[in-house]
Amino acid sequence: MCSYLELGALPAAVPCARLHVRHLLWEWGLSALAEETELLTSELVTNAVTATAGQQQAAIRLRLSSDHARVLVEVWDADPQPPAPGALGEDGTPDPQEEGGRGLFLVAALSTRWDWYLTQEPSGKVIWCELRAEPPEPSESVQSAPQALLPRRAPREQQKQPIEAMNDPDLLRRVRNRLRDLSPAGMRQVRRCDRAR
Numbered sequence: 001m002c003s004y005l006e007l008g009a010l011p012a013a014v015p016c017a018r019l020h021v022r023h024l025l026w027e028w029g030l031s032a033l034a035e036e037t038e039l040l041t042s043e044l045v046t047n048a049v050t051a052t053a054g055q056q057q058a059a060i061r062l063r064l065s066s067d068h069a070r071v072l073v074e075v076w077d078a079d080p081q082p083p084a085p086g087a088l089g090e091d092g093t094p095d096p097q098e099e100g101g102r103g104l105f106l107v108a109a110l111s112t113r114w115d116w117y118l119t120q121e122p123s124g125k126v127i128w129c130e131l132r133a134e135p136p137e138p139s140e141s142v143q144s145a146p147q148a149l150l151p152r153r154a155p156r157e158q159q160k161q162p163i164e165a166m167n168d169p170d171l172l173r174r175v176r177n178r179l180r181d182l183s184p185a186g187m188r189q190v191r192r193c194d195r196a197r
Contacts, residue, residue, distance in 0.1 A: 001028055002065045009049050009058035009077070017045045017062050021073075028066055033131050036110050037064075040129050041073050043103035047127065048077035070112070074128040076119065083116055083127055109172055 003024050007013035018038045025034040045060065052058040061076040083104055107114050111129035118125050 001067075002063065005062045007045070007060050007062065009052040009055065009060050011049060013049055013060060014042055014045050017041050020062070021064065024064055025071065029068070030066060030071060030133060033071055033133055037071050037073060037131055040107050040111060040131070041075070043106055044073060044075040044127055044129070047083065047103050048075050051077045051079035051081070068133075070130055070132040072128060072130050074126050076124055076126045078122060078124040080118055080123050080125055082125070105175070109175065 003020070005017070005020055007016060018041060021038050021041045022034050025031055025037060030037075041062065041064075045062065048060040052060060055078060058078060061074075063072075063074045063076075065072040065074075107127075107129050110131075112132045114127070114129035116125055116127040
């Protein structure tokens, strides 16, 4: 199963992408993955909108693919610069006082795997992540999703390795707690985003 959506590179693209994900996963019978997939899609689309800010007639592209056991989220933007993870504090988590910089950390921490690649015609990049509904089996072979509707992949030697996240429950708990303790200004922004959905 596959779904493709092209959005303008505007802040309103984020709630539209989240709504699309929620309805699509319900339709596919993968509601158990909806909350995490919405969050990661939101982070990737927000990064894509930010990366293409100021470009005339800029668009971003979202593709969701599934085989009933996992969901692949791919977001294309026209900026060929590699994704830049935010700085981490001494405890290995993003600074809770910063308004941004947590997106790729959350993608790395919550997805089964993630990466990015450059594209040609049009040039840009795709950042993708995969979520699984059940644990992978050891003998399962890794297959890539079909590349229809997204630009062709650039040669491999131009790519860089993504950051790796630890699967440390204590670290994830600390991140969750810090996100809950955001400043009042940060909470107002979260409430505005929730109302926009």
